[in-house]
Amino acid sequence: MSEGMLIGFTVLLPVVGAMAVLVLRATPNMREAGTLFAGVATFWHVLGLLYLVQEGARPRLELFEVVPGVPIVFEVEPLGMVFALVASFLWPVTTLYAIGYMRGHHEENQTRFFFFFAIAIAGALGVAFSGNLFTLFLFYEFLTFCTFPLVTHHQTEEAKRSGRIYLGILLATSVGFQLLAIIWTWQLAGTVEFMDGGILAGTASVGVLSAILVLYVYGVGKAALMPFHRWLPAAMVAPTPVSALLHAVAVVKAGVFTVLKIAVYVFGIDLLQTLATTSWMAWAAAATIILGSLVAFTKDNLKARLAYSTISQLSYIVLGAMLANEMGIIGGGMHIAMHAFGKITLFFAAGAVMVAAHEKKISRMHGLGRTMPITFGAFFIGSLSIIGLPPAGGSWSKWFLGMGTLESGQLGLLAVLMVSSLLGLYYLLEVPVKAFFFKPPEGSHHHEGIHEAPTTSLIAICVTAAATIALFFWPELWYDLMTMAVSGTGEVAP
Amino acid sequence: MSEHLPALLVVVPLLLAPVAALVGRWKVAWAVAAAACWWTLYASVSLLQRIRVEGPISYELGGWVPPYGIEYRIDLVSIFVAIIVAAIGAVTIPYARTSIAKEVEEDRGPLFYAAFLLCLSGLLGISVTGDVFNVFVFLEISSLSAYSMIALGKDRRALTASFQYLIMGSVGASFIVIGIGLMYVMTGTLNMADLAVRLPEVADNRTIPVAFTFLTVGITLKLALFPLHLWLPNAYTYAPSAVTAFIASTATKVSVYLLLRFFFTIFGETFSYEAMQLDMVLMPLSIVAILAMSLVAIYQANVKRLLAFSSVAQIGYMVLGISFGSVLGVTAGIIHLFNHALMKGALFMAMGCVMYSVGSVRIEKMAGLGKRMPWTMAAFVGGGLSLIGVPATVGFVSKWYLVQAALEQGSWAIAGVVMVGSLMALIYVWKVVEVAYFQEPDPDHEIREAPLSLLLPTWALVAASFYFGIDASLTADVATQAAETLIGGIQ
Numbered sequence: 003m004s005e006g007m008l009i010g011f012t013v014l015l016p017v018v019g020a021m022a023v024l025v026l027r028a029t030p031n032m033r034e035a036g037t038l039f040a041g042v043a044t045f046w047h048v049l050g051l052l053y054l055v056q057e058g059a060r061p062r063l064e065l066f067e068v069v070p071g072v073p074i075v076f077e078v079e080p081l082g083m084v085f086a087l088v089a090s091f092l093w094p095v096t097t098l099y100a101i102g103y104m105r106g107h108h109e110e111n112q113t114r115f116f117f118f119f120a121i122a123i124a125g126a127l128g129v130a131f132s133g134n135l136f137t138l139f140l141f142y143e144f145l146t147f148c149t150f151p152l153v154t155h156h157q158t159e160e161a162k163r164s165g166r167i168y169l170g171i172l173l174a175t176s177v178g179f180q181l182l183a184i185i186w187t188w189q190l191a192g193t194v195e196f197m198d199g200g201i202l203a204g205t206a207s208v209g210v211l212s213a214i215l216v217l218y219v220y221g222v223g224k225a226a227l228m229p230f231h232r233w234l235p236a237a238m239v240a241p242t243p244v245s246a247l248l249h250a251v252a253v254v255k256a257g258v259f260t261v262l263k264i265a266v267y268v269f270g271i272d273l274l275q276t277l278a279t280t281s282w283m284a285w286a287a288a289a290t291i292i293l294g295s296l297v298a299f300t301k302d303n304l305k306a307r308l309a310y311s312t313i314s315q316l317s318y319i320v321l322g323a324m325l326a327n328e329m330g331i332i333g334g335g336m337h338i339a340m341h342a343f344g345k346i347t348l349f350f351a352a353g354a355v356m357v358a359a360h361e362k363k364i365s366r367m368h369g370l371g372r373t374m375p376i377t378f379g380a381f382f383i384g385s386l387s388i389i390g391l392p393p394a395g396g397s398w399s400k401w402f403l404g405m406g407t408l409e410s411g412q413l414g415l416l417a418v419l420m421v422s423s424l425l426g427l428y429y430l431l432e433v434p435v436k437a438f439f440f441k442p443p444e445g446s447h448h449h450e451g452i453h454e455a456p457t458t459s460l461i462a463i464c465v466t467a468a469a470t471i472a473l474f475f476w477p478e479l480w481y482d483l484m485t486m487a488v489s490g491t492g493e494v495a496p
Numbered sequence: 497m498s499e500h501l502p503a504l505l506v507v508v509p510l511l512l513a514p515v516a517a518l519v520g521r522w523k524v525a526w527a528v529a530a531a532a533c534w535w536t537l538y539a540s541v542s543l544l545q546r547i548r549v550e551g552p553i554s555y556e557l558g559g560w561v562p563p564y565g566i567e568y569r570i571d572l573v574s575i576f577v578a579i580i581v582a583a584i585g586a587v588t589i590p591y592a593r594t595s596i597a598k599e600v601e602e603d604r605g606p607l608f609y610a611a612f613l614l615c616l617s618g619l620l621g622i623s624v625t626g627d628v629f630n631v632f633v634f635l636e637i638s639s640l641s642a643y644s645m646i647a648l649g650k651d652r653r654a655l656t657a658s659f660q661y662l663i664m665g666s667v668g669a670s671f672i673v674i675g676i677g678l679m680y681v682m683t684g685t686l687n688m689a690d691l692a693v694r695l696p697e698v699a700d701n702r703t704i705p706v707a708f709t710f711l712t713v714g715i716t717l718k719l720a721l722f723p724l725h726l727w728l729p730n731a732y733t734y735a736p737s738a739v740t741a742f743i744a745s746t747a748t749k750v751s752v753y754l755l756l757r758f759f760f761t762i763f764g765e766t767f768s769y770e771a772m773q774l775d776m777v778l779m780p781l782s783i784v785a786i787l788a789m790s791l792v793a794i795y796q797a798n799v800k801r802l803l804a805f806s807s808v809a810q811i812g813y814m815v816l817g818i819s820f821g822s823v824l825g826v827t828a829g830i831i832h833l834f835n836h837a838l839m840k841g842a843l844f845m846a847m848g849c850v851m852y853s854v855g856s857v858r859i860e861k862m863a864g865l866g867k868r869m870p871w872t873m874a875a876f877v878g879g880g881l882s883l884i885g886v887p888a889t890v891g892f893v894s895k896w897y898l899v900q901a902a903l904e905q906g907s908w909a910i911a912g913v914v915m916v917g918s919l920m921a922l923i924y925v926w927k928v929v930e931v932a933y934f935q936e937p938d939p940d941h942e943i944r945e946a947p948l949s950l951l952l953p954t955w956a957l958v959a960a961s962f963y964f965g966i967d968a969s970l971t972a973d974v975a976t977q978a979a980e981t982l983i984g985g986i987q
Contacts, residue, residue, distance in 0.1 A: 068965075069893060069972045141888040147886065154934070162934045166926070173922055177885070178915045185911075332834045 006063035006420035024246030041094030076134030100243035102456030180221025200270025204419035224257025250345035284324035330406030337399035344387030354455035371437030380467035385430035395473025433472035509617035517610035525606035563687035569626030592738035614641035657730035671714030678707035719751030722785035732804035737848025745837035778819035785812030790920035827977035828897035835890035840959035842879035849946035872986025880925035
């Protein structure tokens with residue numbers, strides 16, 4: 003199989019999986035086996051591409067021109083590889099989890115659920131492998147629309163309202179700002195290709211380019227930079243597997259990935275350093291980090307707390323991009339992976355509590371740790387990663403981000419990272435601590451008869467928790483990929 | 497025969513119209529009309545191929561040498577519009593068979609097909625003729641037949657809608673003929689190419705600006721530019737579904753073509769934009785059209801009416817592109833002619849399916865249709881995405897060019913208006929989607945999916961609106977070349 007074919011095949015596989023879901027809808031077991039198989043196959047193909055990328059190749063697939071000069075094109079480069087690896091690995095794992103969750107929770111319309119789930123992965127892979135801004139935008143919007151039925155899965159009044167916020171904010175930012183910035187880029191640079199070192203340098207005055215940067219950063223609504231973050235908590239109305247994969251991994255990571263990709267391949271680090279708005283945007287991200295953590299504090303609903311924690315963590319990556327130095331970009335890129343594994347573990351655990359104990363509120367989880375030790379143990383590990391403590395993967399990305407702030411000489415931003423970690427320490431660890439060490443309320447029997455979540459879900463939780471720890475000991479893969487991305491030569495820096 | 501193709505393109509549907517009326521049988525009349533529609537599509541496509549190879553075609557009607565006789569002059573712009581008209585006609589006619597049978601009194605069927613063919617031939621005539629008086633004649637043919645088709649709607653309000661359109665349309669046509677008359681008085685010619693040569697000689701005379709003004713008002717009335725759009729919403733709402741789909745995708749488009757013809761080919765860009773400062777009129781009006789009419793669309797309870805207001809807003813996009821007076825702007829306008837025809841055709845056809853099965857297109861009657869009529873509503877969503885301008889749909893391609901044209905002029909704010917317009921489209925499209933997919937269907941009311949004969953044409957247009965959104969190189973090339981010919985004048 004040629005390299006180009008391999009890319010096309012990888013992006014199409016989830017679609018094939020989706021078709022399989024439709025065809026096999028009569029027998030749920032076969033249907034789920036179909037998605038699982040497609041998921042594993044997709045991951046396998048992504049590994050094939052990873053091998054090529056590690057060799058220093060940039061596999062490329064050019065389809066046709068949409069309008070003259072603007073083709074649909076895929077190009078696999080190291081940064082995209084990071085995102086694709088994360089999304090394609092976690093898809094089958096989440097499917098495994100979803101099987102237990104959807105059945106345990108007696109959700110309706112499961113076929114539609116698994117169908118759009120698979121389609122959304124195709125969208126995420128399309129974003130990851132896009133070779134120019136147009137292709138990126140195409141799949142970015144595709145992802146918005148095909149996740150809408152997932153977010154509004156319950157079709158209740160609340161789901162409808164949340165769906166409005168979701169679609170409204172994501173489209174308003176992407177059409178209003180991002181598309182404008184893309185067309186502007188096309189007008190200035192005469193190309194929308196992603197290139198090492200960027201395409202915008204020298205095409206217009208610093209003032210104009212600074213404005214375009216702001217349009218891009220706010221235009222990527224999926225990165226949930228405040229004040230365009232409201233869609234993320236709204237989307238938590240979805241079933242937990244959706245929140246887990248799409249709103250901790252695929253959708254939000256597509257957003258921050260886009261920011262990183264634009265920073266590295268459209269502006270280029272050197273140009274970013276000269277723009278006035280780069281540090282403004284870094285501080286906007288810093289503000290989101292702190293505010294997001296503070297709001298997370300106030301939430302008693304576990305999923306809502308995790309949502310605000312996600313908002314806060316996403317801005318770490320935006321911050322990494324806006325530090326405009328290699329360390330920052332490396333840290334940001336690694337954080338895509340590290341945060342994904344940590345946060346998905348947390349969501350899995352939250353969903354497991356919902357299925358097994360029907361509890362959403364943290365204040366009512368006292369003592370639950372004794373009946374569900376695996377779930378809350380995994381939650382503890384995930385929390386460590388998000389806070390950035392060893393032995394969890396999150397400590398590496400935080401380390402590099404911290405280095406980045408030092409390199410740029412912005413001690414204030416380093417302080418923001420520290421404060422945010424401290425806040426995280428409290429609002430995340432509160433959950434397992436209360437579950438393990440607090441006594442259930444006197445005279446209440448509502449924990450009786452509660453067991454761990456369904457087996458498939460439990461397996462998924464263990465896999466992601468174990469991976470979170472493994473990432474601490476073996477982070478080289480991500481580090482090497484990100485080094486390749488920033489050095490731009492295709493060679494691994496020594 | 498192929499050398500007479502330019503004339504036959506117009507004459508065949510014109511002559512088959514009385515045949516359709518006289519055969520008296522519903523199905524035979526339909527067969528005659530269908531044959532004529534499909535033939536014109538074939539003829540216009542083969543003309544396009546000829547023009548792309550050989551350049552513009554000049555055809556002397558009756559062998560009279562222009563400028564004395566009537567000349568049919570077909571260049572890339574004309575054939576582009578003719579293909580839109582013929583293609584929409586060819587897709588509408590199989591749709592009409594089922595839809596019209598339900599929505600029009602049975603004994604009027606043959607009359608409907610006769611009027612349909614007359615309208616088709618009038619619209620094709622406008623796009624291929626090179627003679628301004630001939631333009632007026634065809635305009636009247638197409639308009640009169642359109643009035644009668646609208647009046648065929650079973651809803652009695654169709655009569656007032658048609659009457660309103662008749663009055664407004666006739667005012668517009670009179671303005672146009674006055675403009676043409678004034679030009680004739682000054683130059684003694686009616687041939688477009690000849691006018692283009694002679695007009696500059698007399699341009700200092702005040703008569704010419706007056707003629708220009710009459711023509712501008714007349715044509716903008718016909719193409720329903722805000723605030724001269726008042727006839728349009730009622731006409732689109734109460735006409736039979738197939739008629740709405742056809743007229744919405746063709747009649748206003750042909751009027752936009754006329755605008756291009758008069759401003760660029762006949763008066764010339766310099767006169768229109770520098771002496772007359774046309775952009776100062778068109779630009780603000782089209783911006784208001786985009787914003788105000790989208791806003792009005794949001795508040796409509798009848799989905800056909802909603803789409804009608806959306807059409808007025810979309811016409812604003814076309815005119816906005818043209819008002820830039822640049823190659824990029826005119827390209828954007830021309831591309832949107834085609835793209836809007838596809839998406840609005842698809843949307844109105846989807847509404848026709850709803851009309852067929854539900855008997856109403858009021859928004860509250862569409863509760864639960866996502867489940868009951870999945871294919872129809874999926875088509876609506878598809879067309880709606882295009883209206884919003886999501887990438888991989890034709891709407892996106894239009895937006896891409898239009899925003900580029902705005903940025904080229906350095907007008908940030910106008911680029912912003914285009915974006916705001918698409919977000920407003922999101923609101924009014926999603927309003928329908930939410931009702932169809934989030935509300936439970938009425939259990940007492942049995943609703944079935946529309947028949948295939950309605951769904952297939954609808955989906956043909958939806959598919960086209962995705963196809964030309966993913967691979968727009970053909971439309972973009974043709975539109976760019978067309979814009980260059982227009983701005984470069986007649987070669």
